Amino acid sequence: MTPRTDTRARILAIAEGHLMRRGYHAFSFADIAQELGIKPAAIHYHFATKPELVCAVIQAYARRFDRWVAAVEGLSAADRLTGYFEVGRLLVSDGRVCPLSMLTAEQDAIPADVVEEVRGLHARILAFYVDSLAQARTVGAASFGGSPEDEGGMVACTLVGAQLLARLHGPDAYVRVMRQQGRALGLPEQWSAFPTSAWSAR
Amino acid sequence: MTPRTDTRARILAIAEGHLMRRGYHAFSFADIAQELGIKPAAIHYHFATKPELVCAVIQAYARRFDRWVAAVEGLSAADRLTGYFEVGRLLVSDGRVCPLSMLTAEQDAIPADVVEEVRGLHARILAFYVDSLAQARTVGAASFGGSPEDEGGMVACTLVGAQLLARLHGPDAYVRVMRQQGRALGLPEQWSAFPTSAWSAR
DNA sequence: CTCCTTACTTACCTGCAAGTAAGTGGAGCG
């Protein structure tokens, strides 16, 4: 058995899939090892503990989010918002949800350093919402009462809830909810599709 | 040790607390037993398996929800809606979330019959939203675009997300989000407080 | 007073999880 060179990256990818589909407690090193064709103990060579692995997964996800935000910087605020709603749809269609959505539910049952990582991810996503919503409102592309901070917090909750509840009734439920959220914000009915391709990009 | 007569009810109550605070996988029969001062195996006398226990917890919660809906039947639709938002706050202040919020996240990691129970709870809560929203709009106490079904689905997602994310930043985060949701719906700023007392009632 | 039922306890089993320690085969370098 000749050793591979990309095992660490593969572990991360597989762990991410499990984390976004089933949550922290519902996957084991054995699951990852089996999918990779190696032994469970080999995971420990790359990641000492499970919290360490999961933290790395969340950090990688956060970096991907940052790259996506950078990639859509040139778009209008409304397109950025609807674009992110579409990214969420992409995940849900694949049976996944954002780690933020998944792990907030488990937070009293996962290690503190993982929770801290989730908190960091939430802050990034929230900042994106607040910024985009504020900008969209000033150019008249969106309307809402209260502060962008309050509205951003609400939109974040809606998306988290939509991702989780969609898994009870299928991806269409997510689309209906986020379309309704778009309508409530006065966003255009036509959603920007470009940003989803920017997501998958490495 | 003289046997108690209310052990079954106590198990349900303690299990409910753990389920709403930590989720399905993060509590064990041993936790419940220790809190009750009995041995873990004794739980099996009252509930054969963990899925059976959790199903019973959710059913009891659903019945409580039904009683609450019946208790607030005489209130205006707007008061019923803000009243339920307040019930959610009551839970969050106690470190809890609705089992619906908790278990939707875990649904790929829990037994199918438990998921079915969650689905049933979701249907009840959704029906309450849809009904109240439709009525509130017809009397001019709320305004939103689209169908009451779509709006109800969205409000359900917002509340689920608010309950979960509130645990990252404290109960105030929940209040801010749901106040913003109330504002978006055009509900009165003053929220009905009566319904929370109707919740705790047996 | 005895029997039966209720509500447990004690003792145990199985399975799986994370994690550890020591050993190993091949690739590359000197």
Place this chain on the structure above:
DNA sequence: CGCTCCACTTACTTGCAGGTAAGTAAGGAG
């Protein structure tokens, strides 16, 4: 050609989970 390091495997430990089977103390019914 031999050494060394990387990327594992093998074999193991610990711990806890849900679940089972048999035994038992207390209380009520007859």
